[in-house]
Amino acid sequence: MRVWEQPDPKARPRSPATPPHAAPAALVALQRTAGNRAVAAAVGVQRVGPDGTITDPAEMARSRPVGGAVDAETRARLMAPLNAAPRSKAILDAISRLRGDLSFGIKWSAQGGYQTAGEIWLDRTKNETHWVKSMAHEITHLHTFLAGNEANISTMGRADYVNAMMTDEINAHAASYVALLQLGRTTAPAQGLPEFRTHLARSLPHAVRDGRWAEVEALAKRWVEERYRTDPAWKTSNTNENYYDYWGAAWDRAHPGP
Amino acid sequence: MAEIWESPPSPDAVRAAVAETGDPELAAWTARPGSFVLRPAERQGSRTALFHVVLVEVPHAMGFLVAVDPASGRVTVTSGRPEAVRRVIATDPALGDPASVWELIRGGAAQGDLVDAARTGEGYEFRVRDRDTGEVGGWAFSPSATSWTPVG
8 A cells, every 4th residue: 555645845955866777877877868757667667656646745856746747758748749739739839939949947846736926836646647737827927927817916907817717727627628629638637628528529529630739729718718617517616616606706815905 | 803814924823733743745835935825714613723834836726734733832733644633622612523624634545525424433434436436435543543444
């Protein structure tokens, strides 16, 4: 049975033990030519699953410290599918125009996947399938942030703040659905994707086959908004309430009356 | 007489509680002025006030729970921290029912919609539905332990 340890952020990362048969020079050469996973296989220590999953708490602390940068190899494996999907590639291109590059921070999180202050955090307990789905969603939020269109609870009125938060989230869902469909990742673990595919098949039966992606995305936006407005299953995970009410209540707290 | 949840802790008191955890992610969440607000939780103890720390710059419903002892003013982060939950339950047995314990402990890897919660001897078991996959998984929590366990 796996044990999920309470994270100890103060713990110092431990260096991996080097097996006696693994000559450092040979391992360095293998790492350069075939990557870290090949090195792990060569030394007979499978610390990271083939899909990127880590179940050993000590290895998790060593390889993926909370707040630590995602390693270059994993980053490349996540960016490749995003660049292969025309929808997420377009968002990345727009991010590149705003930043001048695509070197935005990607960090390990113990809490989930999200974007804040121009950096994307990925759930370190998940795997590459989840991370690609998460990145396809979060790059929309990153673009919103870089474009200066992020919701601001201090400067916006209540209705504008709620609308900005919800529009950004709905747009992120819709763009990620399109990217995942373009990649053929139809069973990706994205909230609502199976139900949206059913709705899409009924509403625009040939749109995916014909590559009418703008129509698919517009339909997805309308469908996701309807879920957030009316579906009791699409409630906040922390307070169990409708998201529009949730952000409105947050604004009220930030602007206490006399 | 004011209810115990009517006086939320100050932002600095929340930051001090976060600093005690040593968690760099929670520290980053709460560092910027105005990056979070506090809302009373639906469940409250008889001697302990519970507040959601709600992030307002991330368009996801993210944050964590803090417990406040009105007598001492002590603020404690409980989300994902078995030792803190153990102390809260010991201080305020009214929060020892399974659903309240889930509210106190959930966080980090253990997220999702609670399907059911039950006592198991001195501990608790929770069945939770993952929002992304729809799969139901389980978590076991013992107040005497410093970790909790996925039970499939």
